[in-house]
Amino acid sequence: MGGGHPLRRDRRAEDAPVRGRRDRGGLRAGRRAGRDRGEVRDVAAGDGRQVMTDFPGFPEEFAERYRAAGYWTGQTLGDMLSASVAAYGGRIAVVDGDRRWTYSELDFRSRGVAEGLRRLGIERGDRVVLQLPNIAEFYETVFALFRLGAIPVFALPAHRYSEIGYFCRHTEATAYIVAREHEGYDYTELAEQVSATVPALRTVIMVGEAGGFVPFDDLRVPPGEEPPAPEPSDLAFLQLSGGSTGTPKLIPRTHDDYLYSVRESARICELTPESVYLVALPCAHNFPMSSPGSLGVFYAGGTVVLAKDPTPGTVFELIERERVTITAAVPPLALAWLAALPTSRDLSSLRVLQVGGAKFGVESARRVRPELGVRLQQVFGMAEGLVNYTRYDDPDDIVTGTQGRPISEADEIRILDDSGQEVPEGRPGHLLTRGPYTIRGYYRAPEHNEEAFTADGFYRTGDIVSRTADGYLVVEGRAKEQINRGGEKIAAEEVENHLLAHESVHDAAVVPIPDEYLGERTCAFVIPAGDTKPRPIELKRFLTARGLAAYKVPDLVRVVDEFPHTPVGKVGRSALRRAISQALQRKDQ
Ligand code: OOB
Numbered sequence: 001m002g003g004g005h006p007l008r009r010d011r012r013a014e015d016a017p018v019r020g021r022r023d024r025g026g027l028r029a030g031r032r033a034g035r036d037r038g039e040v041r042d043v044a045a046g047d048g049r050q051v052m053t054d055f056p057g058f059p060e061e062f063a064e065r066y067r068a069a070g071y072w073t074g075q076t077l078g079d080m081l082s083a084s085v086a087a088y089g090g091r092i093a094v095v096d097g098d099r100r101w102t103y104s105e106l107d108f109r110s111r112g113v114a115e116g117l118r119r120l121g122i123e124r125g126d127r128v129v130l131q132l133p134n135i136a137e138f139y140e141t142v143f144a145l146f147r148l149g150a151i152p153v154f155a156l157p158a159h160r161y162s163e164i165g166y167f168c169r170h171t172e173a174t175a176y177i178v179a180r181e182h183e184g185y186d187y188t189e190l191a192e193q194v195s196a197t198v199p200a201l202r203t204v205i206m207v208g209e210a211g212g213f214v215p216f217d218d219l220r221v222p223p224g225e226e227p228p229a230p231e232p233s234d235l236a237f238l239q240l241s242g243g244s245t246g247t248p249k250l251i252p253r254t255h256d257d258y259l260y261s262v263r264e265s266a267r268i269c270e271l272t273p274e275s276v277y278l279v280a281l282p283c284a285h286n287f288p289m290s291s292p293g294s295l296g297v298f299y300a301g302g303t304v305v306l307a308k309d310p311t312p313g314t315v316f317e318l319i320e321r322e323r324v325t326i327t328a329a330v331p332p333l334a335l336a337w338l339a340a341l342p343t344s345r346d347l348s349s350l351r352v353l354q355v356g357g358a359k360f361g362v363e364s365a366r367r368v369r370p371e372l373g374v375r376l377q378q379v380f381g382m383a384e385g386l387v388n389y390t391r392y393d394d395p396d397d398i399v400t401g402t403q404g405r406p407i408s409e410a411d412e413i414r415i416l417d418d419s420g421q422e423v424p425e426g427r428p429g430h431l432l433t434r435g436p437y438t439i440r441g442y443y444r445a446p447e448h449n450e451e452a453f454t455a456d457g458f459y460r461t462g463d464i465v466s467r468t469a470d471g472y473l474v475v476e477g478r479a480k481e482q483i484n485r486g487g488e489k490i491a492a493e494e495v496e497n498h499l500l501a502h503e504s505v506h507d508a509a510v511v512p513i514p515d516e517y518l519g520e521r522t523c524a525f526v527i528p529a530g531d532t533k534p535r536p537i538e539l540k541r542f543l544t545a546r547g548l549a550a551y552k553v554p555d556l557v558r559v560v561d562e563f564p565h566t567p568v569g570k571v572g573r574s575a576l577r578r579a580i581s582q583a584l585q586r587k588d589q
Pocket of ligand 1: 240241242286287291355356357358359360378379380381382383384387403461463475478484487489
């Protein structure tokens with residue numbers, strides 16, 4: 001909802017209570033009226049209150065420019081699938097175990113599921129939290145939601161009540177779609193908890209043994225009448241931000257902007273109908289979804305193969321069986337695959353290994369071609385937008401030593417020092433970006449948007465980078481309070497808030513510690529509230545019991561008497577990082 005409107009910034013708007021269903025008619029009417037003319041206008045709620053729009057869209061001046069340049073083509077993601085069905089209908093689109101769906105079948109199925117969802121009362125603009133592992137139902141559902149104009153909220157299988165409950169509440173989701181079981185975890189209890197505590201949620205749909213929930217199979221009805229198509233400038237879905245704040249941020253992507261990044265990614269990665277892409281990472285993540293990922297493959301008419309887990313055994317077997325040509329990994333995964341070589345499996349079909357999500361060290365990068373016999377492509381991207389690739393014809397030192405250059409000549413890059421001045425070439429600075437597929441603000445987060453975006457719409461990525469003379473970016477570090485645990489992002493403040501909820505914790509600071517394999521792990525420093533020191537194991541169990549995803553539970557917990565402070569009185573995080581790294585080094589020696 002709300003694409004195309006700058007955010008109103010007055011307090012009244014921010015204080016307005018979150019809207020319920022009854023307001024939507026008014027909002028939609030307002031949006032429709034305003035969108036085409038691109039006006040800045042207030043949107044009236046059904047009961048006459050003034051409400052804010054859900055997120056700041058692209059200003060009309062920019063939208064016009066992006067359309068005129070041909071970046072935005074006026075297609076929706078549903079149109080994209082339709083075009084591929086017309087061109088490649090009989091080819092295999094998705095492989096999941098023994099299931100092989102052609103483009104026509106995927107399309108037919110998704111139209112059926114769209115009708116099934118419609119019969120359950122899910123309609124255009126509704127938010128639907130989607131938490132599925134790497135199974136074909138994921139694409140069936142995503143395209144069904146796109147066709148309906150309903151908004152998928154892409155949760156990861158690792159999320160638990162803390163995250164899922166929040167996504168449902170924050171987006172006022174009307175439905176939650178989840179698989180019964182994944183990697184030994186039964187989602188029933190989580191689904192029960194969510195449905196008991198989120199009032200707006202009307203439906204829980206479960207893939208597999210559904211118990212008291214709506215079985216996914218019930219959605220599989222014959223396709224109904226084609227629902228009215230969403231506008232290309234509409235919100236298509238909400239993606240998750242790694243974040244650095246207390247609550248996860250949701251990223252509003254439109255059909256127009258996302259499709260541009262998908263098309264260009266497919267072109268840069270030279271995808272064709274012969275391409276076979278293996279999804280080893282969680283399918284809902286931005287990297288395997290659009291860089292070029294499954295959507296890039298669907299655009300090009302190729303085949304998406306789903307791996308149920310990313311272990312070398314599973315992955316190598318699928319590469320051999322399906323003649324996979326390209327796949328994507330985060331650095332620890334790439335290293336695990338390299339470590340499993342040599343293999344008796346035939347990997348000769350593989351042409352490209354993409355690595356991204358976290359910094360791939362130059363020494364590791366140099367191993368890819370000689371050991372795996374494939375081209376390496378580094379990918380430095382973010383769900384907020386900007387994606388950088390090394391190109392296939394780049395010389396080796398660029399491919400191994402940089403994180404690539406932007407997709408588009410319209411990606412505006414600024415690298416600034418602490419005082420906001422541009423840094424000279426080759427010097428590290430804060431990366432800010434603006435462009436045809438980078439958001440202008442998070443979903444329902446007006447205050448945070450004031451900090452995360454400049455007044456002229458640049459996104460402050462929180463990454464520290466330098467730029468080569470040829471415009472390639474090298475990731476040098478990070479200014480945001482985030483831990484990048486092998487590509488999985490953890491916001492320090494989110495974990496700190498959970499720790500602070502423990503009665504024996506007076507204060508908490510969560511920092512990264514260097515890790516040879518994951519790049520970083522997480523260490524929580526806590527100051528006890530009274531005389532009894534909380535035990536680390538007890539705190540970890542506490543976080544798990546609060547429903548925090550396992551990857552966010554700190555690897556180490558240190559109980560201390562006080563924190564170092566910076567001259568201005570902030571917690572000295574770098575001093576804490578140094579202290580824990582030194583202590584661990586001493587232990588290793
Ligand atoms: C990808 O997206 P997110 O949203 O999970 O995380 C974005 C952040 C970046 O701001 C940066 O801090 C880090 O992840 N990052 C990298 C990196 N790729 C991402 N840091 C160093 N080197 C890299 N190659 O992670 C993502 C989205 C689309 C494509 C690829 C990755």
